[in-house]
Amino acid sequence: MIPEPFGARLRHAMDTRGPLCVGIDPHASLLTAWGLNDDVAGLEHFTRTVVEALADRVAVLKPQSAFFERFGSRGIAVLEKAVEEARAAGALVLMDAKRGDIGSTMGAYAATYLDKDSPLFSDAVTVSPYLGFGSLRPALDAAVLSGAGVFVLALTSNPEGAEVQRATATDGRSLAQLMLDHMAAENEGATPLGSVGAVVGATLGDAGVNLAINGPLLAPGIGAQGATPADLPGVFGDAVGNVVPSVSRGVLSRGPDVAGLRAAAERLTDEVRAAVAGR
């Protein structure tokens, strides 16, 4: 039995819960700001609070693996629990791991995040295509089998990304456009939305690429990196309806109280809806 594709599940979640993705990024500075110690106990308390506050109401929660890996196996144990609890509460979990390796190794990463029986099985995972889009094939295949999604880096929100992503391939396309065109091919014919998404920073101004990939567009950079929901139409144009705006510090800094986290997510969702409707 082929499970419901991620793209369809995401489209439904965006339509019913709003398009917002909230990142779970337990920075040491955020643990301290919440009055927690920078240790596994603090990590666990922080993570459980965010899941409790938001997993039943935002479309996507995006744990940043690095902040859990920082504590070794005990940090990963916290991450495993968070994924399980967030999914049980109805949120889609996008594991932000930005994995990329040669195909045979990529197969192990695919098993880690995209095989149903893995302890870190997630609804989707971020990957880097900069070892060649074809190196992602094991992850793309695993995602189809398990009804999961893959978000591929295209134009990242950091200023340093341009020197690589805006470089031109032999046929004159930017590397970012080359990757976006590969993603569009993967999503060909999918309805209502493909399961291969792109990551395009909301900080970029006019992205200057064709974003019609028939897939979701994860848009980090709102809040701490200086972008706002009002920037979305200018960056994404006609594709703005497929945008999953992603905010981590901008919401997490409103903790540790659950009401503060919920109010921040609600406000951002309202601002995004207004920006998208107003274009």
Ligand SMILES: O=C(O)c1cc(=O)[nH]c(=O)n1[C@@H]1O[C@H](COP(=O)(O)O)[C@@H](O)[C@H]1O
């Ligand atoms: O893949 C990502 O989520 C990502 C892509 C990108 O281009 N820029 C970017 O900031 N991110 C992630 O988004 C999170 C930062 O979100 P803020 O705290 O809202 O700035 C971190 O986990 C980053 O790794």
